[in-house]
Each structure stands twice: as C-alpha cells, then as structure tokens.
Amino acid sequence: MPLEGTLAVVTGASRGIGRATAEALAAAGATVARLSRSLPEGTHGPFRDLRCDLGQVADIVRGTTRILSEWGTPAVVVQNAGLFVLKPFEATDPAELDQQLALNVRAPFLVAQGLLPAMRAAGAGLHITIGSTCDHLGYPDNAAYTASKFGVRGLHEALAAEYRGTGLRFSLISPGSTDTPIWDPFDPDARPGFLRRAMMLQPEDVAEAVRFVATRPPHATVEWLRLSPTPPRE
Numbered sequence: 001m002p003l004e005g006t007l008a009v010v011t012g013a014s015r016g017i018g019r020a021t022a023e024a025l026a027a028a029g030a031t032v033a034r035l036s037r038s039l040p041e042g043t044h045g046p047f048r049d050l051r052c053d054l055g056q057v058a059d060i061v062r063g064t065t066r067i068l069s070e071w072g073t074p075a076v077v078v079q080n081a082g083l084f085v086l087k088p089f090e091a092t093d094p095a096e097l098d099q100q101l102a103l104n105v106r107a108p109f110l111v112a113q114g115l116l117p118a119m120r121a122a123g124a125g126l127h128i129t130i131g132s133t134c135d136h137l138g139y140p141d142n143a144a145y146t147a148s149k150f151g152v153r154g155l156h157e158a159l160a161a162e163y164r165g166t167g168l169r170f171s172l173i174s175p176g177s178t179d180t181p182i183w184d185p186f187d188p189d190a191r192p193g194f195l196r197r198a199m200m201l202q203p204e205d206v207a208e209a210v211r212f213v214a215t216r217p218p219h220a221t222v223e224w225l226r227l228s229p230t231p232p233r234e
C-alpha cells in the first residue's frame with residue numbers, strides 16, 4: 001500500500017474522474033478528503049467528505065482550514081473539480097465565462113493557497129492538476145473552457161517554478177474526452193464530429209494515471225502526463 005498513512009485531497013470527488021480518483025488513491029492506502037457540493041459530510045470508510053462550493057471564496061478558505069486542522073497536511077492534492085461549457089464563442093455570455101474561470105482557475109488557485117504553505121513546511125507533497133487536451137489545444141465552440149484550462153496549466157507551471165527546491169512536486173495530467181456526467185448536457189453521440197461516448201476514456205483510466213503519478217518515489221516527478229482516447233479505426 002504505497003500511500004498507507006497519507007492524506008490525499010481530491011476536489012470534485014462526488015462523481016466522474018474525481019470520484020474514481022478518490023477510490024484509486026484510497027485503494028493505494030490513502031485517507032482521502034473528498035470535496036464537493038453534494039456528498040453528505042462525514043467519515044465514510046477511507047473518505048472524509050466535506051461540503052464545499054468551490055465557486056465561493058469563503059467556502060474554499062473554510063474547507064482548506066478544516067482539512068489542515070482536522071486531518072493534517074496532505075501528501076497529495078488533486079485539483080480535479082471543473083465545469084465545461086460547449087458553446088460558440090459569440091454566444092458565450094460574460095456570466096458563463098466567469099463561471100468557467102471561477103471553477104477551473106480561481107478555485108485551484110485558492111485551494112493551493114490554502115494547502116501548499118503547510119505542505120511546504122512539511123518539505124514534501126505532490127500537487128496534481130487535472131487539465132485537459134484543452135489546456136494546450138484549441139477546439140471550436142470551446143473558447144471559455146479552453147481559456148480556463150490554458151489558465152490552470154499556467155497556474156501549474158508557475159507553482160512548479162515558484163516552489164522549486166522546496167521538496168514539493170507538481171504534475172499536470174491532461175486527459176482527452178472521458179465518459180463522465182460532464183458530457184450529459186451536450187450529448188456528443190448526437191453531434192457530428194464528436195467522439196462517441198463509448199470510444200472515450202473511462203474515469204478509471206484517468207484515476208489510474210493519477211495513482212501512477214502519486215506513487216512515484218519522491219525523487220521522480222511526472223511533470224506532464226497526456227492521456228488520450230485511441231482514435232477509432234477507420
């Protein structure tokens with residue numbers, strides 16, 4: 001059990017990639033603090049569930065403070081929670097852009113501010129950002145999401161540079177399309193040019209990548225892991 005006795009934090013762990021990731025880290029021995037708006041608070045086996053609306057600054061401050069005071073300093077933080085809007089650029093309104101930036105950039109920024117000082121003091125720890133193919137490539141009808149994911153990749157790069165030499169490690173995992181509820185409002189199976197859900201990655205594929213990154217020995221850092229669905233056979 002490579003993560004035995006450690007605390008991991010996973011944001012957005014009530015479903016999809018975050019839920020699978022929390023389960024994979026727990027299977028590797030970690031106690032896992034799961035943050036979301038919908039999981040009932042409390043201890044459930046290896047999980048410590050915390051209600052936290054990551055769109056609210058005060059909630060993030062309260063949540064990260066509680067993690068440190070009740071469960072200690074995390075060895076692994078997975079910044080996973082995210083929102084996805086699929087809309088033509090000219091139809092995207094300022095409120096939708098703000099939502100994307102609040103969840104996909106501001107929330108990880110503030111979660112990191114809440115947790116990294118204690119991890120720096122401990123002299124060890126791993127901070128994993130769940131980016132996306134859209135953290136380095138642009139697609140049509142994706143401007144707000146892509147801007148936010150390029151933004152969080154920038155945050156990852158800046159933190160890795162600023163904390164260099166502290167013992168902390170920073171990893172970016174950039175998955176391609178993954179069959180989770182994030183796609184439910186958009187029905188990709190009915191959209192020409194979109195990968196069918198059956199061909200997408202599964203949440204467990206991404207969780208396994210997180211487990212791999214989180215179980216490397218302290219002298220090895222996975223800086224960037226790109227994971228994509230295999231293109232369909234023609």
Ligand SMILES: NC(=O)c1ccc[n+]([C@@H]2O[C@H](COP(=O)([O-])OP(=O)(O)OC[C@H]3O[C@@H](n4cnc5c(N)ncnc54)[C@H](OP(=O)(O)O)[C@@H]3O)[C@@H](O)[C@H]2O)c1
Binds near residue numbers: 055084103180182
């Ligand atoms: N699925 C894909 O194709 C794909 C591909 C590349 C990257 N990603 C990235 O992977 C991450 C997870 O995506 P997913 O597909 O697993 O999404 P998902 O199934 O929609 O799950 C999103 C998670 O984020 C949480 N969340 C959303 N808003 C929140 C808020 N205001 N406060 C707290 N938690 C909130 C949700 O919990 P509650 O609703 O319970 O709060 C849920 O647990 C995201 O960063 C996404 O951009 C996904």
